[in-house]
Amino acid sequence: MCHDQHGQIDAFLKPILQRDFIAFLPDRLARYVLSFLDARWLNSSEKVSRTWRRIISHGKLWRRLIERNVQTDPVWKGVVDKRGWRNFLFVSKEKAHTLIFQDLGYPPNLIEQLRNTVDSLEAQHHFYRNLYPKINQDIESLKSNWQNGRHVLSRITCHSEPSRGASFMTLHMLLYSYDDDKIISGLRDHTIKIWQRKDLQCSKTLRGHTGSVLCLQYDDRVIISGSSDTTVRHVNIVLTLVWDVHTGELLHTLMHHVEAVLHLRFQNGMMVTCSKDRSIAVWGMISPREINVRRVLVAHRAAVNVVDFDSKYIVSASGDRTIKVWSTDTCEFVRTMIGHRRGIACLQYHDRLVVSGSSNNTITLWDIEIGACLRVLEGHEQLVRCIRFDSKRIVSGAYDGYVLVIFVFWFVS
Numbered sequence: 001m002c003h004d005q006h007g008q009i010d011a012f013l014k015p016i017l018q019r020d021f022i023a024f025l026p027d028r029l030a031r032y033v034l035s036f037l038d039a040r041w042l043n044s045s046e047k048v049s050r051t052w053r054r055i056i057s058h059g060k061l062w063r064r065l066i067e068r069n070v071q072t073d074p075v076w077k078g079v080v081d082k083r084g085w086r087n088f089l090f091v092s093k094e095k096a097h098t099l100i101f102q103d104l105g106y107p108p109n110l111i112e113q114l115r116n117t118v119d120s121l122e123a124q125h126h127f128y129r130n131l132y133p134k135i136n137q138d139i140e141s142l143k144s145n146w147q148n149g150r151h152v153l154s155r156i157t158c159h160s161e162p163s164r165g166a167s168f169m170t171l172h173m174l175l176y177s178y179d180d181d182k183i184i185s186g187l188r189d190h191t192i193k194i195w196q197r198k199d200l201q202c203s204k205t206l207r208g209h210t211g212s213v214l215c216l217q218y219d220d221r222v223i224i225s226g227s228s229d230t231t232v233r234h235v236n237i238v239l240t241l242v243w244d245v246h247t248g249e250l251l252h253t254l255m256h257h258v259e260a261v262l263h264l265r266f267q268n269g270m271m272v273t274c275s276k277d278r279s280i281a282v283w284g285m286i287s288p289r290e291i292n293v294r295r296v297l298v299a300h301r302a303a304v305n306v307v308d309f310d311s312k313y314i315v316s317a318s319g320d321r322t323i324k325v326w327s328t329d330t331c332e333f334v335r336t337m338i339g340h341r342r343g344i345a346c347l348q349y350h351d352r353l354v355v356s357g358s359s360n361n362t363i364t365l366w367d368i369e370i371g372a373c374l375r376v377l378e379g380h381e382q383l384v385r386c387i388r389f390d391s392k393r394i395v396s397g398a399y400d401g402y403v404l405v406i407f408v409f410w411f412v413s
Contacts, residue, residue, distance in 0.1 A: 023051045031059035039065060039132055057125035062132055063089070063096075069135075074390065079138045085131060100127045146393065146405060156200050158185065158193070184223060186213025192225055194248070204248045208241050215263045218245050222288045226261025226273060240264065240273060242288050251288045256281050256296075263306045270328075272314055274304035280316050282331055295331040299324055308349040313368060317356055319343035325368060337366050339373040346387045355394055357384025363396055363406075379404050 022030045034056060037045060042061060046053045056062070067089050069076040080086050088099055097120050101111045104123070114120050145151065182203075183195040192206040192213055211228035218224070223243040238261055242252035259276035266272070271283040271291065280297040302319035309315065313334065314326040323337040323344065340358040347356035354366040363377040363384055382399035389395070394406040 020049065020051070022055065023049070027055060027059070030055045031061065034059070035061055035064055037061075037065075039136070058121055060093075060124060060128065062125065062128035066128060066132055066135065075139055075142065076135065079135055079142065083135075083138065085135070088127070088131070096124055100124055103127075147407075149405070154200060156183070156185075156195060158187065184216060184218055186216050186225060186227075188212040190227070192216065192223065192243070206243055206248050206250070208243075208250050208253075209239060211238075211260070214260060217264060217266055219266075221245060222251065224264060224266060224271065226264050228260035238275070242291065244288070252291060254283070254291055256293055259303075262303060265307055265309060267309075268311075270309070272307045272309050274307045274316055276303040278302060278304060278318075280304055280307060280314070280326075282314070297326055297331060297333075299333060299336075302343065305343070305345055306347050308347060308354075310349065313349065315347065315349045315354055315368065317344035317347045321358075323347065323354065323356060323366065325371070335371045337368075337371045337373070339364055339366075339376070345383055345385055348387055348389055350389070353389070355387055355389045357387045357396055357398070359383040361398070361400075363387065363394065365408075377406060379406070 022033065025033070034042070034045060034052075042056065042065060046056055066076075066080075070080050070086070070089060071077075080089065088096060088103075091099070094115070097115055098111060100123055101114065101120075106114070114123075181197050183197060183200075185193050185195065187193065190207070190209045190211060190213065192209075193202050194204040194206070195201065196203050206223070209225065209227040209229055213225050213227045216223060216225040221244075223245050224240065225243070226240045227238065229239045238255075238257045238259060240254040240256070240261055241250060242254065243249065244251055257273065257275035257277050257279065261273055261275050264271060264273040266283075266285060269285045271285055273281045273283065275281075278298065278300050280300075281293050282295040282297065283291050284294045285291045297314070297316070300316065300318040300320050300322065304316050304318045307314065307316045309328055312328055314328055314331070315323060316326070317323045321338070321340045321343060323340075325334040325337065326332065327334055337354070340356065340360060340362070342358055342360040344356050344358050347354055349368065352367055352369050354368050356364050356366065358364070361378070361380045361382060361384060363380075365374040365377070366372065367374055377394070380396065380398040380400055380402065384396050384398045386397045387394065389408075392407060394404075394408055396404045396406070398404075
């Protein structure tokens with residue numbers, strides 16, 4: 001093929017290969033293709049042409065990107081909830097229009113006039129396009145605080161009732177639910193106190209237990225608490241109580257364990273409790289007033305100190321130095337994970353990772369699928385009492401008075 005022929009082919013193909021394929025697609029397909037872009041490429045794509053910008057703005061792709069991040073990243077979810085920006089997400093086009101123009105200070109009559117107009121689409125586009133870097137800036141600031149240990153220490157002055165002793169027993173706060181405006185604590189004086197986060201003042205005191213409140217969890221409907229209650233009507237049965245999180249009303253009393261309820265977890269219509277009596281109870285939660293024992297799991301040789309679960313596994317840890325794994329669906333025993341030299345006080349389970357803390361002052365990482373110990377971390381000088389982790393860090397608290405932030409990189413294939 002001669003040089004002239006090469007030139008002719010090049011002249012023929014060049015305009016075809018440089019054709020704007022997005023502009024030739026139906027808008028629905030073009031939006032779908034561009035929806036896979038991250039923020040950097042979405043920002044660049046807006047500058048390609050007016051057509052690309054129109055597709056991005058009318059397709060609300062910045063809003064969809066933010067919503068996708070909120071659904072998949074707990075840090076994004078936390079920041080959005082904390083700042084109140086969730087009000088602008090996961091709502092209808094009409095609702096978003098109203099909220100955004102109200103935020104811009106428009107009067108009601110003008111808000112209605114602008115509904116379903118190009119101006120409305122442009123205003124929404126600018127709002128979400130500007131919201132993305134605001135959220136990202138907050139996240140970067142949060143990461144920097146973790147990295148450099150910057151924090152603000154706040155103390156709650158917690159006075160127990162005089163006749164019951166003045167020792168603070170447990171404190172529970174949903175650290176990953178930033179929209180919650182409360183801290184809920186359980187005390188040795190048999191009470192549960194609800195504190196407002198804004199001023200750390202006690203707003204409610206719940207009474208119903210006859211022993212120290214050792215564990216609790218709450219959501220947007222209920223608080224469920226376990227204690228060291230000793231007897232009920234002269235029978236050695238320990239109470240687990242269900243409360244209305246808004247009113248503080250006692251909704252239901254659960255009786256099963258015969259010694260102190262040491263830990264509990266609930267989600268998606270299921271609850272798991274564990275006890276000093278060495279047993280684990282799996283409960284079905286139809287409603288706050290209808291909670292029944294589904295199965296009792298017995299395998300530990302000492303008090304069961306902590307449980308966690310998801311849709312696949314229930315995980316329990318005990319003073320017998322072992323972690324046991326059970327099937328969530330069938331409640332059948334799966335395996336035992338052995339490695340701690342002393343009793344296990346805390347753990348968290350997520351995906352296929354279990355992180356546990358022990359009275360031998362160590363933190364252990366496990367692969368739940370094969371039961372293998374991945375790594376043992378040291379740093380505390382006394383019992384590790386509480387632990388949380390995400391994809392970047394482990395945060396642990398111990399009786400030595402220290403909170404350790406451990407940055408980790410793990411790979412489980």
